[in-house]
Amino acid sequence: xTEPRSARRPQPRLTQPxxxxxxxxxxxxxxxxxxxLVVGTSGNVSARIGDTVLVxxxxxxxxxxxxxxxxxxxxxxxxxLGTLTPTSELPxxxxxxxxxxDAAAIVHTHAVHATAVSTLVDELPAIHYMTAALGGPVRVAxxxxxxxDELAENMLSALRDRSGCLLRNHGTVVYGATLDQAYxxxxxxxxxxxxxxxxxxxxxxxxxxxxxxxxxxxxAKLSGYGQTRDxxxxxxxxxxxK
Numbered sequence: 001x002t003e004p005r006s007a008r009r010p011q012p013r014l015t016q017p018x019x020x021x022x023x024x025x026x027x028x029x030x031x032x033x034x035x036x037l038v039v040g041t042s043g044n045v046s047a048r049i050g051d052t053v054l055v056x057x058x059x060x061x062x063x064x065x066x067x068x069x070x071x072x073x074x075x076x077x078x079x080x081l082g083t084l085t086p087t088s089e090l091p092x093x094x095x096x097x098x099x100x101x102d103a104a105a106i107v108h109t110h111a112v113h114a115t116a117v118s119t120l121v122d123e124l125p126a127i128h129y130m131t132a133a134l135g136g137p138v139r140v141a142x143x144x145x146x147x148x149d150e151l152a153e154n155m156l157s158a159l160r161d162r163s164g165c166l167l168r169n170h171g172t173v174v175y176g177a178t179l180d181q182a183y184x185x186x187x188x189x190x191x192x193x194x195x196x197x198x199x200x201x202x203x204x205x206x207x208x209x210x211x212x213x214x215x216x217x218x219x220a221k222l223s224g225y226g227q228t229r230d231x232x233x234x235x236x237x238x239x240x241x242k
Contacts, residue, residue: 014070014081021047022054022070028107028179029062037109037190043171044087047105047179048097051075055093057084088147095152096159096175103175105182110171113193118166126210127196130188132219134174135162136212138189143168164189 029045032038041062046055056062057071072081077094079086087093089108096103117124117140124131124138131137141158144151155173158165164174164185172189176182199207210218 018049018052018054018070018072018081019067021049022072023067024179025054025056026062026065028105028183029056029065031183032107032109032186033062035187037111037186039110043107043109044089044093045105045107045179046087046093048103052080053093053097054081055086055090057082058087060084091147091149091152092155092173095156096173099156100159100175102177104177105179106173106175107179107182107186108171108173109186109190111186111190111193113197114166114172114190115170116197117193118168118170124166124189124193125196125207126215127199127207128192129210129215129218129222130192131210132215133188133222134164134185136215138162138164138166138192140166140168141173143170146170166193 025045025047029043032043032045037043041059044056046053048054051074052072053075054070054072056065057069060069069084070082071079071084071086073079073086073090073094075094075098077090092108093106096106122140124140126137139158139160139162141151141154144154151167151170155165155167158167159173159175163176164172166172166189172186174182174186174189176185196207199205
């Protein structure tokens, strides 16, 4: 007789930090839908708390998720919280957390303009100085079937020295130290893709691009951007515990 799922997988105590982080994951996932970065249940969001990865479940509309629907896995992908099945894109999330020390949150979307760009070029041209906020020109990871280790490997290659990439014929993956940072970087990437598509579509004109030296200058300036208040930059939110 098969044991109940709860008997096979011991559930750790759902601490207050885990509970709060889960609701941040849900709010961020709902925001991707509200802002048009995903359609239906496409895309996914996660946050790392120590050795636990909280991640949106597969095929469940975000507006139906609540505090009791928490889904958590360890860094080997074993489910340690909840009974809902984790997103099919779990291999991508785990690959980032295993290989990127400063990643504590990930947003994956099927944003329209970013997905369109992923079918046209191997790298998003440096159309704006916010390219520097993602570590440089954003690469396009080679196509592979969603949810596979092959896609995760292609993504890691494209993320080398970057905090975001495009997935060929698929969408975007962006990480950050917080969910707010990961989401903001995602929104900036989609906006830059929209700008490049609009400029490149003008007949007889070629968009001007920023050279590497200018991106370096922008990166240096962006590193000190914001107002200092109470020990943090204006508008900053506390990091997701790691």
